[in-house]
Amino acid sequence: MQVVRPEETPDVLKASMNKGGVTSQLQQEILNVSEFHTYPAPGVLIGAFMVDYARELLGVTPERKLYGVCETPKCLPDALQVMAHCTTGNNRLKVVPIGKFAITLNTPSDGETADAVRVYVDQKKLKSYPIVDIWYANSPAFNRNTMKGQLFDEIFRAGRNILSSEKVRVTVKKKEKWFSVTCPCCGETVPDYLIEGDRCTACGSMKYYERIPING
Numbered sequence: 001m002q003v004v005r006p007e008e009t010p011d012v013l014k015a016s017m018n019k020g021g022v023t024s025q026l027q028q029e030i031l032n033v034s035e036f037h038t039y040p041a042p043g044v045l046i047g048a049f050m051v052d053y054a055r056e057l058l059g060v061t062p063e064r065k066l067y068g069v070c071e072t073p074k075c076l077p078d079a080l081q082v083m084a085h086c087t088t089g090n091n092r093l094k095v096v097p098i099g100k101f102a103i104t105l106n107t108p109s110d111g112e113t114a115d116a117v118r119v120y121v122d123q124k125k126l127k128s129y130p131i132v133d134i135w136y137a138n139s140p141a142f143n144r145n146t147m148k149g150q151l152f153d154e155i156f157r158a159g160r161n162i163l164s165s166e167k168v169r170v171t172v173k174k175k176e177k178w179f180s181v182t183c184p185c186c187g188e189t190v191p192d193y194l195i196e197g198d199r200c201t202a203c204g205s206m207k208y209y210e211r212i213p214i215n216g
């Protein structure tokens with residue numbers, strides 16, 4: 001069980017959100033995302049505002065089927081999974097690890113591309129929120145033991161005021177036809193498109209484990 005810090009309890013978060021003028025619907029979504037993430041990381045809080053903003057720009061309700069991309073594996077995927085229902089398992093979430101705090105969202109498209117909205121944390125706008133600014137820059141000036149509460153207050157006061165958006169076009173990935181192939185190396189089956197040369201990727205470039213001998 002993770003230790004809950006006083007500033008991270010739902011009641012304290014709610015008080016901070018009320019002070020910042022966060023709507024009650026978004027407050028509930030922020031609490032849901034925090035619970036899924038196991039704690040209210042600043043990144044998931046900002047992520048919740050990003051998804052909320054992107055949905056509004058698309059003019060869609062929370063139930064609408066959406067496809068999402070996030071540009072960092074940190075925090076943001078969870079806001080997309082909980083609020084936009086783009087999950088790793090339903091294949092509507094793509095994580096591109098390029099180190100930017102940004103997402104794109106789009107509705108389904110039959111074409112080869114889809115018009116999407118991209119929402120990102122805008123460095124220029126952070127200047128009005130000094131605590132968020134030093135936290136975001138990973139500056140040693142940010143003390144996570146003493147400044148978390150202030151950071152939450154600023155994040156909730158800022159809401160989408162630290163975000164910007166743009167219209168972008170993304171490539172739509174079509175479902176690939178595939179057949180099953182047995183890897184001569186490990187004897188397990190994989191889709192044909194995941195064979196590289198004479199073996200499966202698990203025996204090749206994506207190898208991530210060594211077998212431990214039974215009597216080892």
Ligand SMILES: [Zn+2]
Nearest residue numbers: 183186200203
């Ligand atoms: Zn193999």
